[in-house]
Every structure is written in C-alpha cells, then in structure tokens.
Amino acid sequence: MLCQECQKKPATVHLTQIVNNTKKELHLCHECAQNHQELSISLNLDPGFSIHKLLAGMLDGAPLQQMNAAASPECPQCGLNFTQFGEIGRFGCSNCYNTFDDRLKPLLRRVQGTTQHTGKVPKRAGGKLGVKREIDKLKAQLQQAVQDEAYERAAELRDKIRDMENKLQ
Amino acid sequence: MSIENALSDPYTKWMEGKGPYASIVISSRVRLARNLNKFNFPHLHDEQSSREVLRLAKDALTSEEMRQQVEGIDFSQTKDLSSHDLMLLVEKHLISPQFAENEAAESGIALSEDEAISVMVNEEDHLRLQVLLPALQLKEAWSMASQVDDLLESKLDYAFDEQYGYLTCCPTNVGTGLRASVMMHLPAIAMTNQANRFFMSLSKLGFTVRGLYGEGTQAKGNLFQISNQVTLGHSEEEIIANLGSVCIQIIEQEEQMRDKLRKDGLARLEDLVFRSYGILTNAYIISSEEAMAHLSNVRLGLDMGLLRDVQNRKLNELLVVIRPAFLRKLAGKEIDAFNRDFKRAELIRGTLS
DSSP: OBOTTTSSSBOOEEEEEEETTEEEEEEEOHHHHHHOGGGHHHHSOOTTOOHHHHHHTTGGGSOGGGSOGGGSOBOTTTOOBHHHHHHHSOOSBTTHHHHTHHHHHHHHHHHHSOSOOOSOOOHHHHHHHHHHHHHHHHHHHHHHHHHTTOHHHHHHHHHHHHHHHHHHO | OHHHHHHHOOOOGGGGOOSTTTTTEEEEEEEEEEOBTTSBOGGGOOHHHHHHHHHHHHHHHTSHHHHHHSTTOEEEEGGGSOHHHHHHHHHTTSSOHHHHHOTTSSOEEEEOTTSSEEEEESSSSSEEEEEEEESSOHHHHHHHHHHHHHHHHHHSOBOEETTTEEOOSSTTSTBTOEEEEEEEEOHHHHHSTTHHHHHHHHHHTTEEEEOTTSTTOOOOTTEEEEEEOOOSSSOHHHHHHHHHHHHHHHHHHHHHHHHHHHHHOHHHHHHHHHHHHHHHHHOSSOOHHHHHHHHHHHHHHHHTTSOOSOOHHHHHHHHHHTSHHHHHHHHTSOOOHHHHHHHHHHHHHHHHO
C-alpha cells in the first residue's frame, strides 16, 4: 500500500480514528506521518519526557489528581509529600523511603519487580545493621529469661545488650 | 593534574581499543549511585547543606587512602570549570550532560589519572561513581568501582536500608544503585530491518538500548548503549553477569550478520567501506552526522579486514574530537557551524590519511 499523502513511499503508519461514530482511516509513510497533526502525539514524544514523569504516571495506579494532598504524609526531614513526589518522580531525601514506605512498595514492585535488596551491604552501615539485629535477638532472649525467672541469666543478657548499645552510639 | 589533562588531551582510557571483543565493544561502564544520610538529595538542597556534602565528599575523595588506591586522583569544583570544560568532559563520557548543565551548583568531580574512574558530587544523587574501561570488561569495572565504593563508605555515612539497599533520589536506581552499560558498534544488525525487533526483545528481558550520549539520545554511527534496567532484587554480580551474557549474544548475532554481508555481496560491502573512506579522507566540509555514519562504515571495514591502515584507537578518539566542544578547543576560540564542519573534515583527513 502506498502512502495516501505522497503516493510515493510505502505506507508504514496506519491510523484508525473514530470520531462521533465516523470511522476515518489513514495510511501514511513515515515522513508524511511525522508532518501529520493527528499523529503528532503518538509519534513525537514530548521533549520534556523523562523517566521521572513516566514514574509519576505509575504511582499507585491512581491518577494523581485524585490523591488528596492533605491526606498524603509529609516527610519530616525534607518536607516532601507524596503528591509532590508524584509530580517530580524523585524523592527529597533518604528518609522519604521510610515516610512513604506503604505507597512505595507497589511502585517498586512495578518498576523493579521486587522490593528486597539482595546485593552489596556496606561494611560500616552493614556492620551496624548486624549489631542491631544481634541486639534484637538478645532482647527476645532477655524477655524469655525474665519470664522463666532466670534472673542471673537475665542480668547477664541485660549487661550484654547495654554494652552493644553503647557500641552503636 | 588529571582534570587539566582531561581537558587538553582528547585521549582517554576507554578509547584504548584493546581487550575482549574490542572490535565490536567500544567500552564498558559501571555506575554506582550513593547518598549520604541526613542530607536532602541535591535537588532539594539548600546552599549550606550542598556545600557540606561537597566538603565531606571532597575530604573522602582526596584522603591519603584514596590517593594510594586511585592513582593521581584529582578533585575539582564545578565552579572552577567553564561550561566549555564541562562539555569536553561530557563528550569524553566522563560526566553526564545533566551534571554539566547545572554548572552553578555546589558540585564537584574527581578524576583518576587515567580517567577510568570518575566521581560526580551532587549530581542527581550525592555521589555518582563511574568506572569506564575499554572493550567488554564489566567484571573488572565492577570490581574497581566496588573497591572505591568501600573506601568512600569507610569515610562517609551512606544512606542504606536493610530492605531497600542503597537509597537513591530516583526509585529506579534504588537497591544496588548500579547501572552497568556497554557501548557497542552494531552496523550489521542495524542494516537489517530486524534491528527494532531485536532491541525490543532486549527491553523485554530487562535491558535498555540507547544512543551514544545516554537517556533520550539517538543512536548515531550505529553505536548503541545496552544497560540493565532493574537495580533492586539482584546482586551486583548477577546484574553484571546477565548484561555480560546478553552482550556476548549480541556480539554473536552481529558477527553472523557480518558473515552474511560478506557472503551475500563482498563487492557491495567493499563499496560501502571504501566509498566512506574516500569521503572521509577527501572531504573539506563534513557534518557530525555524516562523519559518524562514514566512520561507522570505516570501522566495519577495519574489523572485517578490508581496511588495514587505520587504528581502532584512532577511530575511538575521532568519536570525541569531532564533537563541538573539542573542535572549539582545537580552534582556540568560538567557531560557527560552518567552521566546525571545516575543522572536523580537516581533523578526520589528518587522522585517517
């Protein structure tokens, strides 16, 4: 099929438009299609198009306008709310991940396919994480010891926890 | 001083033209995004905190340990560089275009002597660490990046979360913060009308295909950048290995297509290569686009053993020196489009003949 417009090149863009129950078909070559108004939206991306805007469109699956800005929590560190995040597609600080945790998960699942990091752990921050996890474990043991009225053991555990907590600071 | 060198000499590490699959793979890049705790991300920074991040990062990047590990590492504040200087660094792929545009910001860049390692401070994230090596060397690039990352982490308080990993400004980078990419010259694949379908299927597998200068740029001179899309849920080693194996498959595909080109019509291929060589060695005025197209054909001719007197390394260097900022540098003054095309043709003639 030749392009309807120039009648020279083969038609590679096919558009079917239905306006007020009237069907209109267009068969154009690439060049003519680019000059065609009806197609300008689908062929030429908005120059301001960016990953951030794309992301914004994926938020929660709900159009942003429907989201109530007042209902969206504000990050205590940087002051960003989720609606603003939706507009710019970027967080304001690392604490935003904490603030918007609930809303972030569905987004990450969509963008990244998962929500759990399995890669590198920094030595220092990771070391602290390790200590924190250890403290949690000891606290559980302490509670058990108190319940069992094993006070000597509980005192030992308490001292150990205190030591480790001091180390963290 | 490596920044001064970087600005005066177009040659940089990734242009070496040696290493695994160097005839098809031009360079391999690994980029890590890192942020500091307790500071807003750069786009929400006030001046004081961005200055503080810059100071902390500078101290870490110029520490004694860092100097021992990264040869000749040099730190410059963006403020001390002109916009032309920044464009030169963009053209050498050492910093991002976005970073160069934001010249007024409290930002900085560290560069190793051989320019394989660069760190941008206060780009989209507080730190963007890049390792850029010639040919297909993703594992090597990752291991170098990880070592520098370890050293930085020993000095800086990274924003890291047990669940989400390294926290980044944009959630498309969260987790590993790792973007690995490979720049490939794929003229034979591009010649077939299956190229689009081929690249589409790559995106289904979680890889992005882009042009030479990253996000939103066109593929010029049949140069394509292939990178990982997902940064969370896979280890860095997995991401690197997956990308590496996809690249090997692309290389095989490209090689098969090249064989087919040779078998189907050697004369046509020779005509393509030598016609381009003829234009490049004789033209007095040439646009960047035209030059890139002919350079691609010449590179193909070199790889397929049709042309002999050209060096891979020189072709890589031409990719950068025919860009506007370098042409301006060589001219020593502002030049208009016509004089750029003239200077470009002169440079190419000088390099190839």
